[in-house]
Amino acid sequence: MFWLHAAMADHEHAARWAAEAIRRLDAEREHAPPTPLVRFPLPGDWDVTLWFKDESAHPTGNLKHRAARALFRHSVASGRVTEGTSVVEATGGGAALSQAYFARMLGLPYTAVMPGAPDPARAAPVKELGGDCCFVTPPLAVYEEARRLADDTGACYLDQFTWAERTLDWRGDDLAGELFGQLAGPPAWLVVGAGTGATSASLGRHIRSHGLPTRLAVVDPENSAYFPGWVTGAHDYATGMPSRIEGIGRPRMEPGFLPSLVDLMVTVPDAASVAAARAFRAATGCPVGGSTGTNLWGALHLVAAMRERGERGTVVSLVCDAGDRPLRTVHSDGWARDKDLDPAPFAERIDRFLDGGPWE
Structure with missing residues (x-):
């Protein structure tokens, strides 16, 4: 019987450790304040508001x-x-x-x-x-x-x-519920990138399960498999090539990406991601990385479409990666040259658009 008692003791010890580990993880979530909303300034007469939920406010900054x-x-x-x-x-x-x-x-x-x-x-x-x-x-x-x-x-x-994709809550206890709870009403568009696919999946499920009118757009950088896989319906699509935009874009369609939840995909040139990250910093003072820049470029694309149709409403996206690291990457001219990226034409396009010009 000794072996039985020893096995039971080991099991009880493992159960106590697991319970304590989960308690710590849950306490970290419960004690964390909601990440803030940052408004990206648009001309007041456009009747379109652009918000970014700052996920870089987490302790790990992303x-x-x-x-x-x-x-x-x-x-x-x-x-x-x-x-x-x-x-x-x-x-x-x-x-x-x-x-x-x-x-x-x-x-x-x-x-x-x-x-x-x-x-x-x-x-x-x-x-x-x-x-x-x-x-x-x-x-x-x-x-x-x-x-x-x-x-x-x-x-x-x-x-x-x-x-x-299976573990990130979408019913309302985490990002999805927190985000929609901070807004006065459902936005017209929600714009996110895709790395594992979990964020777009959780937000898309939340939108569908609550019957919200919000549409989900996913932005995709160069070399990523998500856009061609989404367009062609080939869920095993692969490019085999790395993304220069850290945090989003994958060389293959990942199993956590759920194409059926996505209303629109926007391809974004890498140099445009860099230009938009710099534009975000100039407008808000927040140094963000390339994935946030990709989000901004896609969001401005949708703002322009709403303006053309005479629509009013809100577009919401995420700050994914603010901090000191982007100062050494996308905000550095030397880094951009090393990556063979020229953000200048895209920066001019953003400036022209925010001054009231067309989104070409």
Whole structure:
């Protein structure tokens, strides 16, 4: 009977650890204030308002914070992650920082498998939170390398591209409910990018389940598989090419992206994302990254369409990545030159539009 008592004691210990881990994750969510709305200034006589919900206000400074918390909660609740479990993820940007934050909160070793050549600057924020990074080329190899590393070491492959869409709440307790609760009424358009696909899926489900008149637009940078996959209906579409806009755009259609929830997709040139990120900073004082710039470009596209049709209303998008890091990337002329990007023509287009000119 000794083995039975020992097994029961181990089970009870594991259950207590899981309960405490979930309590910590839930407390972090419950004690966090709502992320604020930032108004992007448009001419007053347009009768269109443009809001951005600032997800960079989270402790990890990016949109992936909520998804990382939800992933860890689901993984603990389902028994994939237990006390001391090493966690491995395939990720290229903000998700690694957010996941490292929650791994440290739960006392778990964490490794991010990132695409590209070794880059100490990209790895540093993760290492500051106690995580580790390894780099892999070509970009599509990150999935198999993360899975192999997890299998070889007995770790949990968190797999945000499969699980984030299923774990991020859409009924009203997280981003979707918080956002719509801050607005005076449903907006005409909601504009988001697609990384894992979880954000667009949760917002789209919320819109559908509540019968809201809001339409969902997804913006997509160069080299990403989402727009061609959405247009052609090929859910296995792949480009195999990396995105220069950190946080959005994928080399393949990820399983978490739900095309049926998307009303419109807008392709955005990478140089336009850079120009729009700089325009956002000039208008609000907030230095945002390329994914927020992509959102702004798509939002202005929809504002222009509403003006042409004589429509009034609100367009809402997200600040995904504000902080010091974009100052070294999209706000740096040297970085843009190294990436072979010329934002000047797109900056002129934005300025001309906001001065009352046409959106060409």
